[in-house]
Each structure stands twice: as C-alpha cells, then as structure tokens.
Amino acid sequence: MSLKAARDAADNFRANRTNILSERARNAAARSDTFEVVAERYLKRFVDGKRRSGPQIRKMVEKIYPVWGKKPFESIRRSDVSKLLDDIEEMRGPRAADVTLATLRRMMSKYAVGQDDYSSPIREGMARIENPSERARERILTDEEIRVLFTACEGQGVFGNFVKMLLLTAQRRIKVATMSWDDLSGEVWTIATEEREKGNAVRLKLPKLALAIVEAQRETRTNNYVFPASFKTSRVDPRRHYGSYSAFGDGKAALDKAMAELLPNIPHWTLHDLRRTARSLMSRARVRPDIAERVLGHAIPGVQGVYDRHAYDLERGQALTALEALIARILEGKAGNIVPLIRAKRP
Structure with a gap:
C-alpha cells in the first residue's frame, strides 16, 4: 500500500469508525x-x-x-x-x-x-x-414377505397398523401418517392437499381391511390423528401433546427385528417399497394401469391427463378392493397368477 493510500484509509476509518x-x-x-x-x-x-x-x-x-x-x-x-x-x-x-x-x-x-x-x-x-x-429402486416384497410383514405388525401397535395401511392404500408415508379423523367420512378418506403439491389420490373409498385398522385406532384415540405419535413433542399444539406418527426409524427397526425372527435374512426394504409393492399387486389384480396410477396420485401424462376431468372415485375404490382381495389371498397362502375379477357395482 502506498503512503497516500494508507493515509486515505486512515482518514476513511476515522470518518466512519462507528459504522466500520x-x-x-x-x-x-x-x-x-x-x-x-x-x-x-x-x-x-x-x-x-x-x-x-x-x-x-x-x-x-x-x-x-x-x-x-x-x-x-x-x-x-x-x-x-x-x-x-x-x-x-x-x-x-x-x-x-x-x-x-x-x-x-x-x-x-x-x-x-x-x-x-x-x-x-x-x-x-x-x-x-x-x-x-x-x-432407482426395484424392491418389492414377495408374497412370503407380505405374510411375515402382517404377522410381525400384530405386535407393533400404532406403527404396525400404520405399515399395513401403507400397503392397503398404496399412499405415501406422510399422507398416511397425517391422516386425521376429520379427513374420514364413512368409508371415504379425503386426502389433504398441500400447497405446491403435484397431485394425490384426492378421495379413496377404503376397503374392509383398511376400515378395520381405522376402527382399531379409534379405540385408542389420543388426538385428531388416526396414527398419533407415541411421545410428546414441542413442535405441536401443547394442549394436544401429541402429533402425527413420526418415529419411523425406531418403528421400522423394531419391525425388522420381529420379521427376522419369523423369516431370517430378509433383504433390506424401506417403507416406500410398500407403495411400489402395492402398485405391482394392482397389476397382478388386473387393475387398469391408468386407474392404478390414479390411486397412487400420479399425474396422468399426455392428452388424457389434460382433457379427461372425470373424478374416477368409483374406479379408485374398486382398485383398492381388488388390491385388498389379492392381499387377503396372499395372507391365506392362496394367491397365484389368476385373481378373481370383482364385479363392478352400479353407481
């Protein structure tokens, strides 16, 4: 730095000392x-x-x-x-x-x-x-793993019911975890839509197995969530004490341990794999691909997605009924490549 530059810097510091x-x-x-x-x-x-x-x-x-x-x-x-x-x-x-x-x-x-x-x-x-x-994951649960899963879920309380609901509805983890009693009207679950969300299944008529899970949760209701958290948290209304289920890691670890006792060496799987499994089961159950995608809440591409504004509530409900029927047959050990077709009910 030159002498002049040094003097200028000093003058600037003295003039702007407080701000500097x-x-x-x-x-x-x-x-x-x-x-x-x-x-x-x-x-x-x-x-x-x-x-x-x-x-x-x-x-x-x-x-x-x-x-x-x-x-x-x-x-x-x-x-x-x-x-x-x-x-x-x-x-x-x-x-x-x-x-x-x-x-x-x-x-x-x-x-x-x-x-x-x-x-x-x-x-x-x-x-x-x-x-x-x-x-890109490809993991889906085999029929034997599904049977083991449902058996192991019986001893896992809220988390066990939550996991079974994931497979029976094919919905995202966060959607099932935050299902509230206000979202349910009879057999219909209206799925909350969040800001900037690309899409979801909107409304689903729940099949009998899913409704049985809902009724089991009603017996131990602690707040407005169907699957409540099992611990107090400061991030929710302190008057309610409990939020929606969030201990996924702990619950999954306990479930993995219970499944391993029934069937050792089960390959690693995630909760999101249940959504992929449900989608694959719907194909086995002869559900139309576009209806199965609507159950998952995926956007339908192309001209059909733009111009077809039909709600498809009935068709989504029938798809979940077909999925439930196949899962029931798997649990009984009777599932094969042929799945009985379910007669559509007249609206």
Missing part, C-alpha cells in the same frame, strides 16, 4: 454462530411450511445436532462432513447419507450467499451412491 466497527462486530458474531443456530435459521426461512417434505427435513437435520449442534458453523471441514456421512451410511444406509448430504449442500450454499469469504466444505464425489441410475 459495528460491521466488524456483526461479522464476528455471524462467524461464531453454531451449526444449530445456522440450521434453525435455514429451516425457518426455506423449509418450515414451504416444502411438502419440511417435517422430514427438519427431523433429519435435528439428528445432526448431537454431533455438530454446538460446533461453529464455519469450523466444519470436509473431514467432518465425510465422517458424518460415514456414520449415517453405516446406521441407515447410503440413500439416507446422500439425502443428508443434499440438505447440507443447500444449507451451506444459502449461508455462503451472505458471506464474503465462506467456502462450503462439500465437494463433488462425496455422494455415497456414485451412479445416479442406482438410485
């Missing part, structure tokens, strides 16, 4: 923010109430707090990220590690926008599933 020192103090405070402080700021601004998967993202981030919660955010290094992902992969699998990595990447990118010299420690090549095509 305040800015330095703010920057120092920001750099001392812990991971939990930055994460909460990110969740409240970009996730809570703004994304359909918001509750799951928050729960995933909160699982990191015991490890990084009090750690200064800017002190997190690449080695810290790698170790965290190693631990998640070992405990919950590579897919869970990659989902966590994606969330951390977005969080660190948003943080970097407001910092002059922060550089995210995340780099290419840190994902645990290197080939994107490997992300």
Whole structure:
C-alpha cells in the first residue's frame, strides 16, 4: 500500500469508525454462530411450511445436532462432513447419507450467499451412491414377505397398523401418517392437499381391511390423528401433546427385528417399497394401469391427463378392493397368477 493510500484509509476509518466497527462486530458474531443456530435459521426461512417434505427435513437435520449442534458453523471441514456421512451410511444406509448430504449442500450454499469469504466444505464425489441410475429402486416384497410383514405388525401397535395401511392404500408415508379423523367420512378418506403439491389420490373409498385398522385406532384415540405419535413433542399444539406418527426409524427397526425372527435374512426394504409393492399387486389384480396410477396420485401424462376431468372415485375404490382381495389371498397362502375379477357395482 502506498503512503497516500494508507493515509486515505486512515482518514476513511476515522470518518466512519462507528459504522466500520459495528460491521466488524456483526461479522464476528455471524462467524461464531453454531451449526444449530445456522440450521434453525435455514429451516425457518426455506423449509418450515414451504416444502411438502419440511417435517422430514427438519427431523433429519435435528439428528445432526448431537454431533455438530454446538460446533461453529464455519469450523466444519470436509473431514467432518465425510465422517458424518460415514456414520449415517453405516446406521441407515447410503440413500439416507446422500439425502443428508443434499440438505447440507443447500444449507451451506444459502449461508455462503451472505458471506464474503465462506467456502462450503462439500465437494463433488462425496455422494455415497456414485451412479445416479442406482438410485432407482426395484424392491418389492414377495408374497412370503407380505405374510411375515402382517404377522410381525400384530405386535407393533400404532406403527404396525400404520405399515399395513401403507400397503392397503398404496399412499405415501406422510399422507398416511397425517391422516386425521376429520379427513374420514364413512368409508371415504379425503386426502389433504398441500400447497405446491403435484397431485394425490384426492378421495379413496377404503376397503374392509383398511376400515378395520381405522376402527382399531379409534379405540385408542389420543388426538385428531388416526396414527398419533407415541411421545410428546414441542413442535405441536401443547394442549394436544401429541402429533402425527413420526418415529419411523425406531418403528421400522423394531419391525425388522420381529420379521427376522419369523423369516431370517430378509433383504433390506424401506417403507416406500410398500407403495411400489402395492402398485405391482394392482397389476397382478388386473387393475387398469391408468386407474392404478390414479390411486397412487400420479399425474396422468399426455392428452388424457389434460382433457379427461372425470373424478374416477368409483374406479379408485374398486382398485383398492381388488388390491385388498389379492392381499387377503396372499395372507391365506392362496394367491397365484389368476385373481378373481370383482364385479363392478352400479353407481
């Protein structure tokens, strides 16, 4: 720096001393923010109430707090990220590690926008599933595994009923978990639609097995959710104490253990695999592909999706009845390639 530049800088500092020192103090405070402080700021601004998967993202981030919660955010290094992902992969699998990595990447990118010299420690090549095509899962449960699943669910309380409902309705985990008593009218379940949601099954006439599960849950009702949480949480109305079911990891681990006692060496499966299993069973039950897709809540592509505005409530109900009939035959050990056709009821 030249003498003139130094003098100009000194003059500028004297003239703007208060503002410069305040800015330095703010920057120092920001750099001392812990991971939990930055994460909460990110969740409240970009996730809570703004994304359909918001509750799951928050729960995933909160699982990191015991490890990084009090750690200064800017002190997190690449080695810290790698170790965290190693631990998640070992405990919950590579897919869970990659989902966590994606969330951390977005969080660190948003943080970097407001910092002059922060550089995210995340780099290419840190994902645990290197080939994107490997992300497409093909797992469906076999007939024997379905029988074992239903038997093991009998001793799993709310979670056991919840899992059976996933297979009987082919709906997403979050939709079944947040099913409320207000959503039910007789045999019909009206599925809540969230902002920016691409689509869902809208209304489903529940089959008898599903209705039996609903009635079993009614006997132990604790709040407005059909499948309530089994623990108190501060993230819901404290007057109700309990939210919707959310202990999926713990429940799945207990269910896996119960199934392994009945059938050892069952290949790894996820709750989302039940949705894929249900869709495949509907094909076995001779349900029309477009009706099965409507049961799942998938958008129908092409001209048909644009111009066909029929509600298909009756057809979706018949599809679930056909799915239930096939599952019942599987549980009895009588299912084969031929499934009796169900006569359509006149509206």
